Amino acid sequence: MIPVFQPAARPIKAVVNLGALAHNLARARQLAAPAKVYAVVKANAYGHGLSRMFPALAGADGLALLELEAAIYLRALGWRKPILLLEGFFDGRELEAFAEHGFATVVHHEAQIEALAATQIRRSLDVFVKINTGMNRLGFAEDRVANAVSRLRGLACVRTLTLMTHMASADLPDGLHEPMARLRRVAGQFDLPVSIANSAGVFRYGEVGGDIVRPGIMLYGASPFGMPDGLPARLGLLPVMSLQSRIIATQQLESGDRVGYGGAYRAEQGGRIGVVACGYADGYPRHAPGGTPVVVNGRRTRIVGRVSMDMITVDLSGLPDVSEGAAVELWGESIPVDEVAAAAGTIGYELLCGVTQRVPFEVAGLNP
Ligand SMILES: *Cc1c(COP(=O)(O)O)cnc(C)c1O
Numbered sequence: 001m002i003p004v005f006q007p008a009a010r011p012i013k014a015v016v017n018l019g020a021l022a023h024n025l026a027r028a029r030q031l032a033a034p035a036k037v038y039a040v041v042k043a044n045a046y047g048h049g050l051s052r053m054f055p056a057l058a059g060a061d062g063l064a065l066l067e068l069e070a071a072i073y074l075r076a077l078g079w080r081k082p083i084l085l086l087e088g089f090f091d092g093r094e095l096e097a098f099a100e101h102g103f104a105t106v107v108h109h110e111a112q113i114e115a116l117a118a119t120q121i122r123r124s125l126d127v128f129v130k131i132n133t134g135m136n137r138l139g140f141a142e143d144r145v146a147n148a149v150s151r152l153r154g155l156a157c158v159r160t161l162t163l164m165t166h167m168a169s170a171d172l173p174d175g176l177h178e179p180m181a182r183l184r185r186v187a188g189q190f191d192l193p194v195s196i197a198n199s200a201g202v203f204r205y206g207e208v209g210g211d212i213v214r215p216g217i218m219l220y221g222a223s224p225f226g227m228p229d230g231l232p233a234r235l236g237l238l239p240v241m242s243l244q245s246r247i248i249a250t251q252q253l254e255s256g257d258r259v260g261y262g263g264a265y266r267a268e269q270g271g272r273i274g275v276v277a278c279g280y281a282d283g284y285p286r287h288a289p290g291g292t293p294v295v296v297n298g299r300r301t302r303i304v305g306r307v308s309m310d311m312i313t314v315d316l317s318g319l320p321d322v323s324e325g326a327a328v329e330l331w332g333e334s335i336p337v338d339e340v341a342a343a344a345g346t347i348g349y350e351l352l353c354g355v356t357q358r359v360p361f362e363v364a365g366l367n368p
Contacts, residue, residue: 011246011277014355015332016048018056019365020238024219025059027236032197032205032213038062038084040198040216044070047353048220048241051077052363062104064214068094075101084128086214087138088112092119099123099157106130106164108138113151116158124159127152128195131186133179135168145186162212163187163194170200171225176207199224203235222348228339241352242332243284243359247274247296247324250316259313260305265290267304271317276328279310283355284330285344288312292343295334297326 029037039060040046045053050070054077057063062082065071071083088106089095092115098105099121107113108130116127129148132139140148145163152158165183169175187194196210199218217224221239223231232239253259253267267273274296280286284307292303294314305313316322331337337348344351 011244011248012282013244013360013362015242015244015362015364016052017238017240017242017365018053018363020221020240021048021053021056021219022059024221024237024240025057025215028199028202028213028215028218029059031235032202032215035197035205035210036061036212038064038082038195038212038214039219040064040086040214041070041074042066042086042216043353046216046220046349047355049361050074052361053240054079062212068097071103072097072101082126084214089115091115095119095121095125095157098125104128106138107148107152108140110148113148113155116152116155119157121157124157126160126162127158128162128164131163131165131183133165133167133182135166135179137166139165142182142186146189149190149192161190161192163190163192165194165196166198167196167201170198170204170208176204180208203231217349217352220352222336222352223338226338226342226347228336228342230336232336232338239332239336241337241355243278243282243330243355244332245276245278245328245330247314247322247326247328248277248311249275250323251275258305261308262306265305265313271315272320273304273313274316274322274326274328276312276314276330277310278312278328278330279308281309281356282359283351284312285340285346285351285354287346288340288344292340293335295329297322298334300334 037060039057041063042065044050064084064086066086084104104126106128130139132141167179193211195212197208197213199215201208202213202215221232221237251273253270255270257267259265278284286307288307290304301315303312304315331340337351341348341351
């Protein structure tokens, strides 16, 4: 990829590490051996940039996403291995593109079987039949699967069948019991490969199993469990994205001074704060409360006051040596994105996907 010239103006940037992604992918493969690994790259590779991360995905057996345009783009980039469209096609007219590019499709609904029965495509497709094991979003109910499978088996445009499910609570201690029981009842009726595990399922592969796993968030070094549990680090996963900026101003506060919109923070004892070039218009969560961790010059401190559109304010009371230009990490290697997310009442997924257009990206670790 030829780097586009970016005048170094506002200091914020998202640095993404290709080596870390390749490493996490290899780790997923180890955890889920001997399953095939389809790396989930939906939502522009969870906000990291699909073409940017592409070189680090070479070790995957397949890629999975749900945006047709992005899938076609992956073929243009030269990806020859399987590409699975996780929600299948939304309209039968898309099937020409599926056939042309050799995409595998999820089939989760009767209407999709009708469309396959009616299509004129010449090339047959690999089909993943989705089973509803209790999530109640997409998939055939347990007692409808046999009918779907037998109808699909009768269609000339279906080349192979795989059973698939997505579990609602693979992150809960007893969240696997019921869906796995349902899945086993269904899968036991056929001699077909199955695909079960997302990241949470990969972490529990011993209980879940399956022939193809579909890790997403773990590849980006964050936790599927929606809490700052330190699990990614314990499993040897590396954060891929680091959101960085700089201190652009400092303020000395007298006791009782307030900071930011609404005077949300009051410095009872006075102190010193730094202003960071990063706000919610960059994708930093506006709901992050005072106390949310941030790293300045390699040392941990906390944000104070309200997150505004273009700036946040951080406590520099214990950091007398910090001045304008000091390096800031909002999340990344020093602060797991999960920790910032939890403070803001959300999950790492949302923060990673939510870095906005105006933040320039920089690629590190080019030789994974
Ligand atoms: C997003 C998605 C995944 C990956 O989930 P993670 O929690 O990010 O690992 C797997 N399977 C399906 C069907 C998905 O939509």
